[in-house]
Amino acid sequence: MPILDPLSFECVSHSDEQTQRLGARFAQAIPPVCVVALQGDLGAGKTHFARGIGMGWGAAQELRSPTFTMLQEHHREPDAGARLYHVDLYRAERAEDVASTGLLELLEDNDGVIVIEWPERAWDQLPPEALRVRFAVTAPSKRNLTFSTQSASAWQTLLKFRKLAFGV
Numbered sequence: 001m002p003i004l005d006p007l008s009f010e011c012v013s014h015s016d017e018q019t020q021r022l023g024a025r026f027a028q029a030i031p032p033v034c035v036v037a038l039q040g041d042l043g044a045g046k047t048h049f050a051r052g053i054g055m056g057w058g059a060a061q062e063l064r065s066p067t068f069t070m071l072q073e074h075h076r077e078p079d080a081g082a083r084l085y086h087v088d089l090y091r092a093e094r095a096e097d098v099a100s101t102g103l104l105e106l107l108e109d110n111d112g113v114i115v116i117e118w119p120e121r122a123w124d125q126l127p128p129e130a131l132r133v134r135f136a137v138t139a140p141s142k143r144n145l146t147f148s149t150q151s152a153s154a155w156q157t158l159l160k161f162r163k164l165a166f167g168v
């Protein structure tokens, strides 16, 4: 067992704005159909990154923490059919809760970008090509972001993002 997942790299964000900008850059690297899994504790920065993805993708509405719905569908103006889904599984503690969000059908028939907060609630259901970002709090305004995937093709997407964001 390798100590570090070989298909991963890390970066540090020093502010919530920077995390949001990284999300916007990330949106420019990802394909129109993919799954993005944002993992980390409450307050780790998942929603800031997701909001950045929404901005970079061109979502008409700002992405925010959904209060009542666990799944929100976003589109672009003018609406050409592209979709971005923002899913927050924080409250989905049981498998039935996950199923009730509609996420499983969405994954089966995916026609867009699916951004998932608390993906560990549905780990088994996520495809190996999922793009994972793990957020760790290292100081009040500092976050460690680890980008990883289990898929060689999705790794190319992560490398494209790294090149866009960091030039390497």
Ligand SMILES: Nc1ncnc2c1ncn2[C@@H]1O[C@H](COP(=O)(O)OP(=O)(O)O)[C@@H](O)[C@H]1O
Residues within 6 Å of the ligand: 013, 014, 015, 016, 017, 018, 019, 040, 041, 042, 043, 044, 045, 046, 047, 048, 049, 065, 117, 140, 141, 142, 143
């Ligand atoms: N570098 C950083 N990146 C992201 N959020 C940060 C950072 N530093 C401080 N914060 C703060 O941490 C909180 C992150 O909130 P949020 O993005 O909603 O997290 P989550 O969705 O993981 O619960 C916000 O209050 C934000 O201002």
Ligand SMILES: [Mg+2]
Residues within 6 Å of the ligand: 046, 047, 065, 088, 117
């Ligand atoms: Mg959140």
